[in-house]
Amino acid sequence: MKVRVVCYEGYRAEETPRAFLLGERRVEVVRVLDRWRGEDHEYVKLVGSDGVRYILRYDRSRDEWEIRMMESPPSTG
Template sequence: MGQADLSVRVECYAGYQGEETPRRFFLGRRSVEVLEVVDRWLAPDYRYFKIRSGDGSIYILRHDVASGRWELTLFDSGKREETRLSST
């Protein structure tokens, strides 16, 4: 069974230090506005961003620094209390 392609197109703001921060991303034709970057962290080959959208959903985006590719690694709509991410 093949793995689903979870790549997304991301529009970023580049700050004065050149670090890119997601402002909007696209899931197919759907545009998702970033309301808040809740958290960010580094791994050896990736940069991660935990994002809250305008509808209150939480997404984790992963940026492959070498290739420039972005992927969606987690989605939480927040509609079910028992599945809500604890750090949101």
């Protein structure tokens, strides 16, 4: 699923997602859990303000972000 991502560029010009849009709903990035590079992509695992864990993938050649995984928080009770 393609997604619009709001990023912050650090001093090393690496893009770090700060928020993204799921349709009309804005999800803030609460915490970045991990990030890694693939051959043609950048991956960021994060926790959103909705409590969901996401893996976002950035395609460097197309300059596009997409959601690769959504994992609901564990239920309490």
